[in-house]
Structure formats: C-alpha cells, structure tokens
Amino acid sequence: MPGRYAIGVDLGGTKIATGITDLSGNMVARRFVATDAASGEAVVIARIMRSIHDIIKEAKVSNEEVAGIGICCPGPLNPETGVVIFAPNLGWNHVPIVAHIVEEFGIPTYLENDANAAALAEKWFGAGRDVQSLLYVTVSTGVGGGIILNGDIYRGRNHMAGEIGHAIVQPEGGERCGCGQYGCLETIASGTAIGRRAREVVQAGGGQRMLELAGSSEAITARTVADAAADGDADAKAVLERAFLYLGTFIVNMLNVLNVEKIVIGGGVSKLGESLFVPVRRVVDDKMSDVPAKYTPIVPAETGDSVGILGAVGLVVKAEVRVG
Amino acid sequence: MPGRYAIGVDLGGTKIATGITDLSGNMVARRFVATDAASGEAVVIARIMRSIHDIIKEAKVSNEEVAGIGICCPGPLNPETGVVIFAPNLGWNHVPIVAHIVEEFGIPTYLENDANAAALAEKWFGAGRDVQSLLYVTVSTGVGGGIILNGDIYRGRNHMAGEIGHAIVQPEGGERCGCGQYGCLETIASGTAIGRRAREVVQAGGGQRMLELAGSSEAITARTVADAAADGDADAKAVLERAFLYLGTFIVNMLNVLNVEKIVIGGGVSKLGESLFVPVRRVVDDKMSDVPAKYTPIVPAETGDSVGILGAVGLVVKAEVRVG
Numbered sequence: 001m002p003g004r005y006a007i008g009v010d011l012g013g014t015k016i017a018t019g020i021t022d023l024s025g026n027m028v029a030r031r032f033v034a035t036d037a038a039s040g041e042a043v044v045i046a047r048i049m050r051s052i053h054d055i056i057k058e059a060k061v062s063n064e065e066v067a068g069i070g071i072c073c074p075g076p077l078n079p080e081t082g083v084v085i086f087a088p089n090l091g092w093n094h095v096p097i098v099a100h101i102v103e104e105f106g107i108p109t110y111l112e113n114d115a116n117a118a119a120l121a122e123k124w125f126g127a128g129r130d131v132q133s134l135l136y137v138t139v140s141t142g143v144g145g146g147i148i149l150n151g152d153i154y155r156g157r158n159h160m161a162g163e164i165g166h167a168i169v170q171p172e173g174g175e176r177c178g179c180g181q182y183g184c185l186e187t188i189a190s191g192t193a194i195g196r197r198a199r200e201v202v203q204a205g206g207g208q209r210m211l212e213l214a215g216s217s218e219a220i221t222a223r224t225v226a227d228a229a230a231d232g233d234a235d236a237k238a239v240l241e242r243a244f245l246y247l248g249t250f251i252v253n254m255l256n257v258l259n260v261e262k263i264v265i266g267g268g269v270s271k272l273g274e275s276l277f278v279p280v281r282r283v284v285d286d287k288m289s290d291v292p293a294k295y296t297p298i299v300p301a302e303t304g305d306s307v308g309i310l311g312a313v314g315l316v317v318k319a320e321v322r323v324g
Numbered sequence: 325m326p327g328r329y330a331i332g333v334d335l336g337g338t339k340i341a342t343g344i345t346d347l348s349g350n351m352v353a354r355r356f357v358a359t360d361a362a363s364g365e366a367v368v369i370a371r372i373m374r375s376i377h378d379i380i381k382e383a384k385v386s387n388e389e390v391a392g393i394g395i396c397c398p399g400p401l402n403p404e405t406g407v408v409i410f411a412p413n414l415g416w417n418h419v420p421i422v423a424h425i426v427e428e429f430g431i432p433t434y435l436e437n438d439a440n441a442a443a444l445a446e447k448w449f450g451a452g453r454d455v456q457s458l459l460y461v462t463v464s465t466g467v468g469g470g471i472i473l474n475g476d477i478y479r480g481r482n483h484m485a486g487e488i489g490h491a492i493v494q495p496e497g498g499e500r501c502g503c504g505q506y507g508c509l510e511t512i513a514s515g516t517a518i519g520r521r522a523r524e525v526v527q528a529g530g531g532q533r534m535l536e537l538a539g540s541s542e543a544i545t546a547r548t549v550a551d552a553a554a555d556g557d558a559d560a561k562a563v564l565e566r567a568f569l570y571l572g573t574f575i576v577n578m579l580n581v582l583n584v585e586k587i588v589i590g591g592g593v594s595k596l597g598e599s600l601f602v603p604v605r606r607v608v609d610d611k612m613s614d615v616p617a618k619y620t621p622i623v624p625a626e627t628g629d630s631v632g633i634l635g636a637v638g639l640v641v642k643a644e645v646r647v648g
Contacts, residue, residue, distance in 0.1 A: 145581075157585050158583055160617045249492050257581065259484040260481060
C-alpha cells in the first residue's frame, strides 16, 4: 500500500526530532537524538539520515510506503530549492539538505522554516483544522509567526512572510533586539523579555513573590512571573500585563491587516494558558472597534511538543492532497 | 465587438466620478457629478444610473460593447453579494447597489471598497503593473490600505483585510482616533494628523514659517508643513519626521509580515513626493535588518485622480481575464 505514511524531521540546534505518522498525522513512532551541531555539517546530516533510517525500521514500513519526508528548521531557507541558506544554530551555510535526503532515500522531500511548518501543523492536525486561514504565533525564547491563507503556507516574495518577531512595536525608544534593531515585538513579548524585565524589577527591590518562587533573581522565568502574578504579586502582574498589551495590540493589527479566521498561539510561553490568553483577548476586546474581525477566535496551539514533526509531516500531506 | 469597454464608478461622499475605458485602462470619457447624499438614497442611485447612461452615450458605444461595470465606495460592503452594508458619508445602510445597476443595464457589475479598488488600479494600470503582490497605502485625510496577492485583491475572512489605518502604533498613550480607539496609525500619519499637530505647534508659538505660508494657523495643511520644512523650519521638519517615522515603521512591519513585491503609496499626502518618500525609505533602511524584504521598492502611486475609476475598471478587467 504505497504512500500511507509520512516522515517529519524537526531539526533544531540541540536535538533532531523525527516522527513517522499516517497521513492523518497519527504518530506511529518518534525518536530524538542530539543534533551535535558542534561536530559540523557532515555529522548533523549523517544523524538526520540515521534517524530517518531508524524510524522507518522501527515503524516496520518499506520506503515505498512512505509518501514523503518533510524537514523543518529555523530559516532563512529556500523551500523551492530545498536549501538551508543560513542556520546560525547549526553553523550551516547553503546546505542542500533536500537533495541529500532524496539521494539517500529516493523519497519526495520538502523543506520549510519552523514557524511556517508550525502554522501548517496547526492547520492540518491542530487548532486550525476547521479553517482555511490563520496566523500562528509562537511565543517562546523569541516570537515567530506563520501565515496560512487558502489552506496553505503564505510565504511571500522571499519566503519571509510572517516574520512577526521583528515587527517594531516601539518606533521611539524600545530595547535593543538580538537582530540589532530596537523595539521589536520579541524585545517585549517573548519569554526571554518577560524574564529579563522581571529580573530587573526584582533587582530594583520589587516583585518579592517572584524572588521567593524562583530562589534567586537569575532563576526567574516567564513561568515564575505568571505564578507570582497568580499569587497576587502586583509587580509580576505589571510585567505580564505590559508584555501582553504589546502582544495583544500586535494581534489587533494582524486582525486588521490579515483578517484571518483564527489566531493560534503556541510556544513555551503559551503554556501559561489563561495567564496569557485572558489578557491578550482583553486587549483585543479593548483595542478593536466593533467590526467582524474583532470576533476572531484566539486559541492555544494543540500540537504541543510534536509541532515540528507534525509541521514537517504537513508538508508531505499537503503535497499528497495536491497530487490526489 | 462585444466587451471592448469597461465602466468604472467611483462613488464618494461629495462626488460621483464615472469613466469608461478600454480593457487596458485607457480613458475614453470621464464625468463628474455631485453625489447629493443629503437628498437620500434614491437620488444618489438615480445619479449613478444617469452617469452610466451618459457616459455610454458620450463614448458612443452600445451596452453590448461594455464588458462590465465596476463600482467602488468606502466600506464596509460585501463584494460577493454586491451590497453596501454601511456608508456613513452616503447615509446608506444595506443598499444592494449591484442588483440595482444590473437591473438597469443588464451588464455584469462588481463592487469593491475604495482602498482595495485603488490597490487593484495600481496593480493593473499603475505602479504595480510588473508585480503580482503589493501593499497599497493611501495617506490622505485618513490612512487606508489594500493588499494584492497572487495578482488579485486579498480580502480576508470578512472582506476587512488591509485595514491599516486602524492598526495601533502606540499601544500606550496615543491620541484618540475617529474610530474611538487610541494610537491608530491615522492619528499620527494622516494628512489630518499632520495638519493638526502642526497647528498645535504654531499655536504654542513655534513653526513660524508654517504660519507665514498659511496665513493663519487654521489654514495649515500637510502641504504647508512640507513647504515650511523645505524652507528650513525645524518645527515643521519635526512634525513631518514624526508622522513618517510611524508610517515608515508600519511599512517595516508590513514588509516583515506580508513580504510583498512592492509598496505603493497614494492619496493626497503622497503628492508631497520626496518630502514623504525620502524619510519613509530612510526609516525602512534604518529599522530593518539586512534581509531581502528590506529591499522592496516603495514607490508613488501612478493612477492619480483616476484611481477610483480605474480601480472599478480593474474589477471588470480581472473578471474578464478570469473568463478569458
């Protein structure tokens, strides 16, 4: 029975997660290995190949039964040529990863950046199953995004669409971002930014509950801030409120510009749950006029830790749907 | 020779502009009449019908030679049902204008909001002829936008996409907007906002060159501000700089999110020319990392005062292309 399975590879700076699923995204097997990026490009590529071989063996399927292989990693990359243009966390520069995989396995292979793949995972297997358009927002150490329009990834001219983390939400002033600019969304709304601001507050003598919970100011994370806020710490509440004011306002703007059917929020910080969704939804309610786009559902991602694998699998599934 | 011509109707609060063109957008004849919205819906509809009859007569064509009629007006409206949902400047509420026109002329008729139509005008007949995706930004009394993706208007779920004027660019503080919110892009970057801020500066004793040029603080417009800035008035320069800092930053964000092939800026304030384009391009150059999307051309609209008529004509042309 040819093409019943899809393989998804989520290539990260620290680990390679590989999964094999049926074409409905049901996981048959999943494996994790360390990326070992420090050992160089050839070693990482060999580990990817090994992972794919192993997962095929573990699932007891033949290569012929695999409809395709999807792989996702941080960009910039070119999904059309299958080349990773630049991946600082891998030390990669113009690596034709798709060609390598096709040569090894003879199976159709697809490449996508991880934020776009995550959006696709949610569209096919998560919170966006019932819609044809959505904005996926990931809030973790950074902020990223992927746009689904007409049921497929919207990439834009240079495969750069959805780069919401570096949207500038403070045109005047604003903290310096890792990208070199000032006032990017991720300097305010990322988990890193929430933790950093909370540590500043604690070091200035505020937010005592955060300090109690974390043990030291260095150990404070976004989770600590949310827990302290839930315990009534006013400083912790203020830190979260500011982060989600900017995140919510940015979502208002995206609703006005993109007018998609759903906003799906994933990433580590989204695990704060209602501590994030309640204030973000309130900002949208406050800051948007009474137009239809205001009533767009803003919901948690559903694919969890498998988001990368399932996004990569989604690349295979959508190619199959197109063929079929 | 059937279908050689298209009629475009630009329905505004003060005037109705009607034009007939060939399918390449070459204007054969053009007419303007007052809208006379105060006299009520029936009068305005009658004036639209009369304008279309007159332009057909003036162009000496038969109804059969007209491929279609396009009409654009401020939204919200439903392009699929052809109903103007609410047009405060016309006093219209759920007016099935397309059905009225089809009944009168028996010619296929298309409705679109004016910002989307303007984007389409630029795509077919203006600065966007060579691209398949663009963001059209109009800066006049307000700020509006229209998005072209894959060569066609991108409308979003509720026909609301591209509502950039009410993107909130000052999440904290910000002036109150006509929409009831605070810190919308048009409270800072519109011609109205530029004029208002300049008048405040003059009333506070600054910007003397603006006062000299305009004669009185009440007479100051965005044009006055640009002229005074060109004459070296530091206060006028600061007013423009702030407006275009926010406009330019918003464009940075749109480049990151939409990654379109071109940004086209039209509307009355765009007639300031280099006084607008130089600072806006500089902001994009300053505030964007060295990624491909940074090098997107930001250019003036080319369809000028015919933008509404040509946008409406564009609705006909794209329907013809789809059929053909």
